[in-house]
Amino acid sequence: MPFDWLRAGPPLAEWWDLRDLGNAVGGLLGWIDDRGGPSWLPYVVSGLIGIVGILLWSVFSQLFFVWAERRLVARIQVRLGPNRAGPLGLLQPVADALKVLTKEMITPRNADRLLFWASPILVMVPALVVFAVLPFGERMVLADLNVGVLFVIAIGSINTIVVFMAGWSSSNKFSLLGAMRTVAMLISYELVQVLALLAVVVFTNSMRMGAIVGWQDDFNTWIVFVQPLALLAYIFAGAVEINRTPTDIAEAESEIVAGYHTEYGGIRWGMFQLAEYVAGFAIAAIVVTMYLGGWTLWGLEEWVPGWLIFLGKLYGFFFVFIWMRGTLPRLRVDQLMGFAWKYLLPLLLVNVLLAGLEVLIWQENGFAAEAVLPAFAVANWALAVVLVVGWGQVLGHLRPEHRAKRPVLVKEVGAILYEPYPLRPGGSVPEA
Amino acid sequence: MDDSGSVVAFWTLAALTVGSALMVVAVRNLVHAVVYLILSFVGVAGIFVLLSADFLAVAQVLIYAGAIPVLIIFAIMLTPRAARDNAETSLGLPALPLVGALLATIISIAVVTDWPEATRGGFEETTSVIGEALLSTYVLPFEIASVLLLAAMLGAIILVRED
Amino acid sequence: MPTRFLSGLELAQRIEQKLPQTVVEALPEWVEVQPEKLVDVCTFLRDDPDADFRFLASLTGVDRLDHFEAVYHLQSFRLNQLGVLKVKSWDHDDPEVPSVAPVWPGAVLQERETYDLMGIRFAGHAGLRRIFLWEGFPGHPLRKDWLSMPGQRMPGLHRFPGEPGEPDVGRG
Amino acid sequence: MAMKTEPFVVNIGPQHPSTHGVFRMKLTLDGERIIDVDMILGYLHRSMEKLAEERTYTQNIPFTDRADYLAAMTGNLAYCLAAEKLAGVEVPERAQWLRVIMSELQRIASHALAIGTFINDCGAWHTPLMYMLREREKVLDLFEMACGARLTVNYMRIGGVAFDVPDGFVPACRALVKEMPDRIAEYEGLLLENEILVARARGVGILPADMAIAYSISGPMLRGSGVAWDLRKADPYAVYDQVDFDIPVGTNGDSYDRFLVRMEEMRQSVRILEQGLDALPGGPVNVDIPVALMPPPGETYARIESPRGELGFYVVSDGGPAPFRFHIRAASYINLSALREMTVGLTVADAIVVLGSVDIVMGEVDR
Structure with missing residues (x-):
């Protein structure tokens, strides 16, 4: 039964206990129950509260982060950023939203009207639905599914189809290129995501998000300490899914203009932007839940509301995405695919094997967690470094002949210093 | 519910x-x-x-x-x-009786079979049950399927290799 | 050490030694060769170790009112010398000179430009199309007799090609 | 059995974020691989060469600003050299040095923008561009100080430069010279070893030396291909024979080498600036020439090393007050002739990188 968590688990605190907003909801539901309303009413009410809460939170977060990203990237880029609308430019997102809302929406003549119209709406669905299984606090979860981790991945894969629909229906070649790139990219990185999250599940022995946070709380260990490689891979796969540099292949501005949403304008374009931000929050929330301890912070959640800790971690992690966008150039499509298949996938397979072995050792011998987890952490961090560097060495990315050669400085003209390019095995050197 | x-x-x-x-x-x-x-x-x-x-x-x-x-x-x-x-295809006509026969079979089975009623509630946890079943009772079909998929993947790679 | 300017007289001498009867006129500034021998001369100048003109620095045309000139500035990197070559076409309505694109691929774009603006046809150029102006543009504007477009239209785009009333030849 | 998709034609441009203006590439693609490139130019064609035939020699100087609008000083200089050669005008020493200083400042500004946009084309989200614009801005401030204009400076004159620089110019320029090496080192530290940049640009758009020469490529592209050729040394104009600097030469001829060469050239420009500021003599900055300068009949070809390569002016005089023929040998236009050779076989993303490494300025390409 999907809403059992409301009654099971730790006893409800008082409804005014803001350390967990689930208490207030629980109190409300109990009050409805006491009044003797129809039995389905609590379900509907709790579902509505969750949905409206997530929707409001994501929209306001997005508004704030549009401003924050612009200001932060501006600082990275030695600019000031928006500072005219309102104090510190805080009203800039509102102005932007008004502009986007009032702009004309153009439908290309040859567009597939149904899909063209439906995609901007559908694109919000996967981005928002992911939040249903993510615990904002101990009780603040809309539906703590048994298969939460798998659910997150499955919903992510729906995103592919929507993006393809948008790109295909626009009847624009840039859009189609962007759509095909997205499709190719996401099926590659879905595997990476699955393997990265699988390593976590092996440790926590549950796919329920609440249980994963509970595991990290019980052992006072964030998963990132024992699974650094998985987190690294997941960040990369997440960046691919939300189209941020260095992996914004699907909407590579300098190549295919805006990719799959080239033809969209006005609020339809705004929906894509909104969905991208919300998907970014979702990725950050998954990372926080799965790897960074969720709403717990080593006992601090007793004093500070857990949802504040969660949001703090989430926004802090989202900053990493902003930072990446501000600093890194973009990889090419085949390089990004190669990175998934040749680099991340073998490493993650090894990682999953190791995780399984470690859990087996731990459980078969009944070691104490305090002794065994630090040992695993040290071993896994060392192994992660060795694997990342070693595999890079094997694939030839670190060999000196592939490094840049500084230009030769000459004083006399007329000489020809050309050397044919050293062919790298499996590299992308064309025959000139 | x-x-x-x-x-x-x-x-x-x-x-x-x-x-x-x-x-x-x-x-x-x-x-x-x-x-x-x-x-x-x-x-x-x-x-x-x-x-x-x-x-x-x-x-x-x-x-x-x-x-x-x-x-x-x-x-x-x-x-x-x-x-x-x-597009319209000439295979439509031969397919029609085939589909009809299939449909008739399914309907007749649905009508004839004595469907048992479920007597217990839902499972508490299906994932681990499925996992254990796949790796114990049904390990042979599971392995055969994975080998088949591997073979298919290799075949596809060999088909499109240019050299 | 500045670039040595290989005078036309010296250049003419050198060309005459190898390919007699090709030089039409030689001045200190340039040397003029017969159009039909142009490709041979250019190939020779490119491959001759003493000339070594492997780099076509500039190619352009001049409308001399009664004839057209194609001017080639040739550069050697190894010897650091510069020479000027000219060919003339006396057919002012339909000037034609051979293309040097087979000798220097760098001539491809420059010949297209000269053809587009000056109207000199370069025989043997594989893709001699307009480059700055669109196909169907009346005349070649750098010619001295190009004062306005035919039909009293002044230069400039009043309409875009492909619109009703315009020849339907767009930009490819 | 090779899987072949339908050829697919994509127009990159004329309105596209990374065609640096109104350049249009017609790519024929097989999947994402390029099987043919056609370029379509002329969207910015202003018929400068025809217009110049109707104006006096001095009136033509502003055209040279607007041809290569990102390197107006060098455009001015090349044209003035041509006119001076034709009319036999001697330029005073101070003006010569000022010309060198201005050209090198312009080279720094132009290369900074070229590097910034190149990395933008590699997919960076404007960050390097913004830093590079900051450096360019300082140079433009110096231009503003010298002549009141920032972009289309119209500073050089036949027989010298338009005005002497104000008193504050030399200290301000010295401050820039003092600051620039650190800045360049900082950017090199940030960019040169960037793994993604190396992966994107190295081995992409290779142009071997012999091909570069055959295709009349010049400037940083030619040097990137391993040909040690710089007109400042090969055929010194102004007072370049009195300054000491090195020519950076790449060895592989890929996009990355062109980027490295530009980076190093900025540093060498700073060296030249240093020497120029030390050597700057006093005296007049221009000579009087007739309002309607009428050079004797003849023709001349003057060329300089502009930031984009060999910028040549072929000017024919018939003895009248206006040039009889005025031809600009536009470096970035001719550098485009090897575009097809460099991009066929690569992907769309690479084509953008290659185009960025060519560093075209549409004002100069289309004229």
Whole structure:
């Protein structure tokens, strides 16, 4: 039964206990129950509260982060950023939203009207639905599914189809290129995501998000300490899914203009932007839940509301995405695919094997967690470094002949210093 | 949950599944057909949820609604433009009796079979049960399937290799 | 050490030694060769170790009112010397000179430009199309007799090609 | 059995974020791989060469600003050299040095923008561009100080430069010279070893030396291909024979080498600036020439090393007050001739990188 968590688990605190907003909801539901309303009413009410809460939170977060990203990237880029609308430019997102809302929406003549119209709406669905299984606090979860981790991945894969629909229906070649790139990219990185999250599940022995946070709380260990490689891979796969540099292949501005949403304008374009931000929050929330301890912070959640800790971690992690966008150039499509298949996938397979072995050792011998987890952490961090560097060495990315050669400085003209390019095995050197 | 709720949900999902399955063969545009196919798969996933098979439902979304259409899309995009619509084909006539016979068989089985009623509630946890079953009782078919998939993958790679 | 300017007289001498009867006129500033021998001369100048003109620095045309000139500035990197070559076409209505694109691929774009603006046809150029102006533009504007477009239209785009009333030849 | 998709034609441009203006590339693609490139130019064609035939020699100087609008000083200089050669005008020493200083400042500004946009084309989200614009801005401030204009400076004159620089110019320029080496080192530290940049640009758009020469490529592209050729040394104009600097030469001829060469050239420009500021003599900055300068009949070809390569002016005089023929040998236009050779076989993303490494300025390409 999907809403059992409301009654099971730790006893409800008082409804005014803001350390967990689930208490207030629980109190409300109990009050409805006491009044003797129809039995389905609590379900509907709790579902509505969750949905409206997530929707409001994501929209306001997005508004704030549009401003924050612009200001932060501006600082990275030695600019000031928006500072005219309102104090510190805080009203800039509102102005932007008004502009986007009032702009004309153009439908290309040859567009597939149904899909063209439906995609901007559908694109919000996967981005928002992911939040249903993510615990904002101990009780603040809309539906703590048994298969939460798998659910997150499955919903992510729906995103592919929507993006393809948008790109295909626009009847624009840039859009189609962007759509095909997205499709190719996401099926590659879905595997990476699955393997990265699988390593976590092996440790926590549950796919329920609440249980994963509970595991990290019980052992006072964030998963990132024992699974650094998985987190690294997941960040990369997440960046691919939300189209941020260095992996914004699907909407590579300098190549295919805006990719799959080239033809969209006005609020339809705004929906894509909104969905991208919300998907970014979702990725950050998954990372926080799965790897960074969720709403717990080593006992601090007793004093500070857990949802504040969660949001703090989430926004802090989202900053990493902003930072990446501000600093890194973009990889090419085949390089990004190669990175998934040749680099991340073998490493993650090894990682999953190791995780399984470690859990087996731990459980078969009944070691104490305090002794065994630090040992695993040290071993896994060392192994992660060795694997990342070693595999890079094997694939030839670190060999000196592939490094840049500084230009030769000459004083006399007329000489020809050309050397044919050293062919790298499996590299992308064309025959000139 | 109320029985009535389950019944309403079942019929809605069934209508969604069958209706979009019909649209898959009815629409002329192949990409539209793929979109309807996804809808149909999502409907099936919903029915799995009703049967409290949560793992199967999510796997259905992941594989059938997320991954299989991508393969179909690739197939459509890689074929020349001429074949991108669901054109009339001369194979329609021979297919008709075949489909009719199949339909008759299914209907007769559905009518004739004495369907047992479920006597217990839903499973508490399906994932670990499925996992254990796959790696103990059904380990042979599981391994055979994985070897088959590996062989198919290798075959595909060899087919498209240029050298 | 500045670039040595290989005078036309010296250049003419050198060309005459190898390919007699090709030089039409030689001045200190340039040397003029016969159009039909142009490709031979250019190939020779490119491959001759003493000339070593492997780099076509500039190619352009001049409308001399009664004839057209194509001017080639040739540069050697190894010897650091510069020479000027000219060919003339006396057919002012339809000037034609051979293309040097087979000798220097760098001439491809410059010949297209000269053809587009000056109207000199370069025989043997594989893709001699307009480059700055669109196909169907009346006349070649750098010619001295190009004062306005035919039909009293002044230069400039009043309409875009392909619109009703315009020849339907767009930019490719 | 090779899988072949339908050829697919994509127009990159004329309105596209990374065609640096109104350049249009017609790419024929097989999947994402380029099987043919056609370029379509002329969207910015202003018929400068025809217009120049109707104006006096002095009136033509502003055209040279607007040809290569990102390197107006060098455009001015090349044209003035041509006119001076034709009319036999001697330029005073101070003006010569000022010309060198201005050209090198312009080279820094132009290369900074070229590097910034190149990395933008590699997919960076404007960050390097913004830093590079900051450096360019300082140079433009110096231009503003010298002549009141920032972009289309119209500073050089036949027989010298338009005005002497104000008193504050030399200290301000010295401050820039003092600051620039650190800045360049900082940017090199940030960019040169960037793994993604190396992966994107190295081995992409290779142009071997012999091909570069055959295709009349010049400037940083030619040097990137391993040909040690710089007109400042090969055929010194102004007072370049009195300054000491090195020519950076790449060895592989890929996009990355062109980027490295530009980076190093900025540093060498700073060296030249240093020497120029030390050597700047006093005296007049221009000579009087007639309002309607009428050079004797003849023709001349003057060329300089502009930031984009060999910028040549072929000017024919018939003894009248206006040039009889005025031809600009536009470096970035001719550098485009090897575009097809460099991009066929690569992907769309690479084509953008290659185009960025060519560093075209549409004002100069289309004229």
